[in-house]
Amino acid sequence: MAEPDASRLEESLRQCRLELAALRLEQETWSERLAPLEHAAGQLRELATALDEHLTAVERATPGLRGWVKRRLLPGTPAPAEVDDLARIRSSPLFDGAWYLEQYPDVVRSGMSPALHYLRHGRSQRKHPGPSFDAVSYVRDHPELPAHANPLLHYQAGVPGVAQ
Structure with a gap:
């Protein structure tokens, strides 16, 4: 056997x-x-990173009359009131500008940096600021969040040790 x-x-x-x-x-x-x-995919990531860096450099706020003219001629220029929020968004480890450009090609056509687009439009369109932050779930889990509030900035404000 x-x-x-x-x-x-x-x-x-x-x-x-x-x-x-x-x-x-x-x-x-x-x-x-x-x-x-x-x-x-690697080349796309490199291009998205370079575009994010370029748009961020172009949008730097300019004070005074030159800033006013720049904001009128270039819609991708932040208003003085947006500068602090942009800095907070960019400093967040949950925001990834290159990833944002890759995921949302319409942002490229807007001419705005990913951070400025997220601040002005992405939050209301419930776009995710990066792969590690689900804005839709965050809004659903926080009914106290005002309709106009930015989910990422709201999250950062509520987390101890995160820059305000």
């Missing part, structure tokens, strides 16, 4: 090896197909 069991085990082992070889070949094929996509 031991011999037939051994031959069945050997056949089963042979079948497993064949299946494993086929799976390895399939994995190699998929890895080869994914490599260009992963490269493109």
